[in-house]
Amino acid sequence: MTNDVKPDSTITKRLIVSSIGAAALLVAFVLPAEYGIDPTGVGELTGVKALSKTTAPAKAGTDFGQTMNFNIEKYDLEAEEINQSIRGLLKLEDKVFKSETIVIDLEDLGEMEHKFIMKQNSSLLYSWKVLNAKGDGVFYEFHGHPSTADAPNYPDGFEQAYSKGEGFGQSGTFTAPFPGYHGWFFMNLEEGPIKIEITVSGYYDEHKEMHRAVDGVVTNKVEF
Structure with missing residues (x-):
């Protein structure tokens, strides 16, 4: 078929x-x-x-009923100025942003202390290095203390350490936990004089050498 x-x-x-x-x-x-x-x-x-x-499985970012509270005002598109923002993301400053490089000469067997006068919560972006190191570099200690006028508001002899060690440089960001003097103590571990270059950007009133000694003999000391 x-x-x-x-x-x-x-x-x-x-x-x-x-x-x-x-x-x-x-x-x-x-x-x-x-x-x-x-x-x-x-x-x-x-x-x-x-x-x-049936309720679908929760995805990342799903609201589980928790409320996140930010210190932020209602956003007004017509506002000329926004006075509040999310804490930690923005801090307005009343001072002009500064940026400069400081070169410190440090004698053989020398030590010195250089401080920045800062308000609480003001910040620095910094980098320092030993320019002509050939041996062990320097001993350094990054710390802060209040001014003499503010000292009665703190424990007797109060200082706060941020970092210390031995080496040839360090870079970072720093936010002052209290108003006062914040900066570095350097001790020369090299054989012979050295130069230390500090580059800073941020918000501070001024900076100055607070202490200098050679072989244990003080050659400069500034009251704070």
């Missing part, structure tokens, strides 16, 4: 039947389960429509 049905025609019929079946599944089950849309009523009858009401 001769088969008059062409292969291409058979494939086309199968594709049509498959498409109709897929569409029926979409309308009868997928739409009710995923989106709660049930035009045929089959989703309600079979119970799959209830799946659309």
